[in-house]
Amino acid sequence: MHNSLDEGITKAADRLWCAEQPLVVVGKGEAYARAEEAIRKLVDTTGFPFLPTPMGKGVMPDSHPLPTTAARSLTLAQCDVALVIGARLNWLLHFGEPPKWSKDVKFIIVDISEEEIELRKPHLGIVGDTKRVTEMINREIKDIHSTWQGRTHGSKRSPRRPMTMDAILAEGSPAPVVVSEGANTMDVGRAVLVQNAPRTRLDAGTWGTMGIGLGYCIAAAVAEPE
Known part of the structure; x- marks a missing residue:
């Protein structure tokens, strides 16, 4: 109209x-x-x-x-x-x-x-x-x-930032399990993400395969719900 x-x-x-x-x-x-x-x-x-x-x-x-x-x-x-x-x-x-x-x-x-x-x-x-x-x-x-x-604004929104490779660093300590997908992400993650416990990192593998990260994240959330 x-x-x-x-x-x-x-x-x-x-x-x-x-x-x-x-x-x-x-x-x-x-x-x-x-x-x-x-x-x-x-x-x-x-x-x-x-x-x-x-x-x-x-x-x-x-x-x-x-x-x-x-x-x-x-x-x-x-x-x-x-x-x-x-x-x-x-x-x-x-x-x-x-x-x-x-x-x-x-x-x-x-x-x-x-x-x-x-x-x-x-x-x-x-x-x-x-x-x-x-x-x-x-x-x-x-x-x-x-x-x-x-x-x-019934519920308080928390500030957000663009989802870049280094965004996790702004959140303080890494999550219980870190998932890296893609060659660049794996390279940066190895250099800057601090891990103090074994079996807490999942990489995409030798070929830096894209697309497996979401499945890994779901599995990590199930294994480490907290």
Whole structure:
């Protein structure tokens, strides 16, 4: 549905407020519009998780605690309201259709192209500059953001960092069993991970085989549940 700008903003805020599993999709349009400050304010205010498109990466930093990139498929399948800003529902986003997306998902699409909005009926469409629209959404939710934070931050989130090879070092002592998969990971692990007990390291083997790490991790968790 195509709405006037003010009407669209109000409806978007209402729809997001009612969402149980909201998602903000950050596209390259936000990068082109230099809207990084506005979109970061939106995510930080609401506590909504976000998914960047390939050229939308960096608008929200990967070090932020709310990206869903690592759980993309699960996020799309469970999302009930998606705010898509500066991104197109093309093949990169599976055209917004099941089975990747829930069949009941409601989209709020913000795009500078009215033609793109018309293609996406009956979803809520807002035609406008993505930076301006994001700023308007921020103003619309300003009065209710404390309530919003209470809903979305019901449980305390622990800070997260990108999953790099040295991420385990930031957690202090290594896990009871260390699993290394891939040649580079094994090489780095041998040099920097301290182990003081036997039979606590599982390597990928002579060929540095990829793909066996997950099985090893499950086995380690079963053997050393604590």
